[in-house]
Amino acid sequence: MKAEVLTLDAAPAGEIELDDAIFGLEPRADILHRVVRWQLAKRQAGTHKTKSRGEVSYSTKKIYRQKGTGGARHGDKGVTQFRHGGNAKGPVPRSHAHDLPKKVRKLGLKLALSAKAREGRIVVIESAELDEAKTRRVKGALDKLGLKRTLIVDGAAVQDNFARAARNIPDLDVMPSAGANVYDILRRDALVLTKAGVEALQERLK
Numbered sequence: 352m353k354a355e356v357l358t359l360d361a362a363p364a365g366e367i368e369l370d371d372a373i374f375g376l377e378p379r380a381d382i383l384h385r386v387v388r389w390q391l392a393k394r395q396a397g398t399h400k401t402k403s404r405g406e407v408s409y410s411t412k413k414i415y416r417q418k419g420t421g422g423a424r425h426g427d428k429g430v431t432q433f434r435h436g437g438n439a440k441g442p443v444p445r446s447h448a449h450d451l452p453k454k455v456r457k458l459g460l461k462l463a464l465s466a467k468a469r470e471g472r473i474v475v476i477e478s479a480e481l482d483e484a485k486t487r488r489v490k491g492a493l494d495k496l497g498l499k500r501t502l503i504v505d506g507a508a509v510q511d512n513f514a515r516a517a518r519n520i521p522d523l524d525v526m527p528s529a530g531a532n533v534y535d536i537l538r539r540d541a542l543v544l545t546k547a548g549v550e551a552l553q554e555r556l557k
Contacts, residue, residue, distance in 0.1 A: 352468070354475045356546060359492040364477045367546060369468065370553050376465040383466070386459030386533045389451040401441030404429055409436075461556055463536040474498065474543045479505050479525070484515035493523070500540040504531050506547025528552050 352375055356364045369375075409429035417424055431439045467473045474496060481488055493501060500522040505513075508527050517525045524535055528551035536542055544552070 354473065356475050356477055357496065358477050359479075359488075359495075361492075361495040367475055367549055369473075369549065370557070373461050373553055373556050374464050374468040374473070376461055378462050378466040378469065382455065382459050382462055383533060383537065385451065386456055386463075387537065389449065389456070390532060390534045392447045392449055395447040397445050397447050399442040400444055401438040403441065404431070404437035404439075407435065407437045457556060459533045460531065460536075463533040464542075464552070467536060467542045472541050474541060475549060476543060476545055478547070479503055479513045479543075479545050480510045481512040481516055484512040486516050486519050489513070489516045489523075490520055493520070496543075498541045498543065501543055502526070502535055502539040502541070503543040503545075504528055504548040504552070505545045506551045528555065 352369045352371055353366050354369050356367050358364050407429040409427060411427040411429070413426050414428050415422075415425070428436065430436050464473075476496075493499070501524075503517070503523070503525045505525070505527055507529070509525055514525055517523055522539070524539065526535070528548050531548075531552060
């Protein structure tokens with residue numbers, strides 16, 4: 352399929368060919384769901400922790416005599432039924448990550464790109480480069496292109512001036528093609544690709 356290429360000022364700058372094997376697939380919600388779950392599970396810190404019986408700081412001396420108090424029989428004060436006592440089966444630090452085949456991950460990225468293309472929410476620009484790092488220059492370009500909640504994917508690297516100018520704009524992510532992923536593509540309304548970004552993605556996913 353062909354896509355129009357625009358400049359940052361929203362002026363026409365030719366056309367580019369988008370590979371149908373990457374941008375023209377039928378989206379599958381099940382694959383996208385699996386990949387997003389895999390990504391988010393890997394991001395979880397897994398640092399949740401509660402103290403067990405052996406970790407709470409209490410004396411293990413019997414708190415009162417066995418009989419004659421009119422209350423239930425107890426040993427030390429660190430038992431689970433007491434406030435501030437140890438937790439019987441609480442969470443422990445662990446990794447939430449699980450395996451997902453590389454072929455499924457690769458297919459998920461293709462399907463995410465295809466979903467944006469099918470919705471008409473992919474914009475191809477000539478380049479993402481600025482002479483100086485001015486935030487209003489990027490904000491003005493997004494307004495001219497009619498974009499909000501946007502992900503911009505460049506080629507092998509993002510120009511430093513552009514990255515610095517874009518980082519103060521809310522709901523705007525900028526990343527190199529190597530960082531393109533299913534979750535970030537789906538969570539933004541629009542996907543902006545530079546010509547270098549398109550070529551890098553097609554090379555990565557071919």
